[in-house]
Amino acid sequence: MKLLMLCREPRLYSCERLKEAAEQSNHHMDILDPNRFLLKLEQNAPHFSMYYQPAGAEPYLLSDYDVIIPRFGSASTRMGCALLRHFEGRKVPCLNSSSAFLRARDKWLSLQLLREAGIPVPDTALIGDEFNISQGMSMAKMPTILKTLSGAQGIGVILAEQMQSAVSILETLKQAQVPTLLQDFIAEAQGTDLRCFVVGNQVIAAMKRISQNGEFRANFHRGGLAEKIQLTSEEKNMAIKATQILGLDVAGVDLIRSQRGPLVLEVNASPGLEMIEKTSHIDIASQIIVQAEKIAKSS
Incomplete structure (x- = not known):
């Protein structure tokens, strides 16, 4: 098979291991940066065309692949998922679809879906922009965990031990327009x-x-x-x-x-x-x- 991994850092351990495993199974794997693509929607075939521009080189029209393996970080979610949707439009299977990737990357949405299906999760809250933060915090248990809705590797996860500090952090994140949820701390x-x-x-x-x-x-x-x-x-x-x-x-x-x-x-x-x-x-x-x-x- 001809495989494509979407990743910004091909020298990461995970990328190198997947490429090695693909080659050991006699498959070819390319690793391309999702932020170096140009996507086009056109009337004439192919309807979902895409161009790739390597660093310091001219862009070229991308050929088809058998399977796409997305490995991009949260900073590339928007472009990466748009790219996955483009491949899906060309009937190329993705090992994690664009819709599934988006659901998982939104921490609040994913918890909503899990709880709706009866999966137990820590008690969690999301405060609207016009809801008074101090009153919202009065409904939370202390200490509490603050989590930005996107983030990985522990980034965007904060332990607030006092209500005053939690309110201050939330006000700062709100000013910076960073959506944040509250979650029980499991001591x-x-x-x-x-x-x-x-x-x-x-x-x-x-x-x-x-x-x-x-x-x-x-x-x-x-x-x-x-x-x-x-x-x-x-x-x-x-x-x-x-x-x-x-x-x-x-x-x-x-x-x-x-x-x-x-x-x-x-x-x-x-x-x-x-x-x-x-x-x-x-x-x-x-x-x-x-x-x-x-x-x-x-x-």
Whole structure:
């Protein structure tokens, strides 16, 4: 097959591993920056044409691919999803569709969809622009977690221990027009969470992430450590169901163990491979390529 990965940083561990796995399966993979595309809608065929411009070179008309694998960050969500929709218009399967990617990237929308489907999540609130922030905060438990609606790798996640500081932070984010939600702080988790890596309808790997040095976020990019973890059947089923509800083929589902049972913190449409592959010793990249082969055959 001829595969295309959409990623701004081809030298990232995840990109290099996926390219290596593709080549080991005798597939060709290109890695292109979604922000270097020009998309066109035209009356005459092809209706969904696209041009790519490498750095310092002339643009060229892009040829077709068998499967698209999106790996772009939150800063490229708008252009990346427009590009996925263009490929979908050309009947090219994407390993995470544009609509599923958008649902996962909007933290509030994804939590709404999960809760509607009966998936337990931490108590969460979204305050409208004209709602008094102080009155909104009076309905929240302290300490509380503030999360921007887009963000990854722990960026945009803030622990506010006092109501006054929470109000101040929210007012600043509101002034900067950064939508933010409030979420219960699960103290009993003691700075740990679970990352479940879902491919297709299976949890193929899992790890427990552990925060370090007083940092409440357990993300790898925030200095967190990881260890192998044995998930319960309930946790596996919850991760798979959350992935299906958002319509994803590949996902990193973050769970937290609370006094009322496991809760879904969020679902990542472009989960990193480095920490979980090294912790679990599972070749996740090859299983993603196998999933790409499956959707190519079924399309």
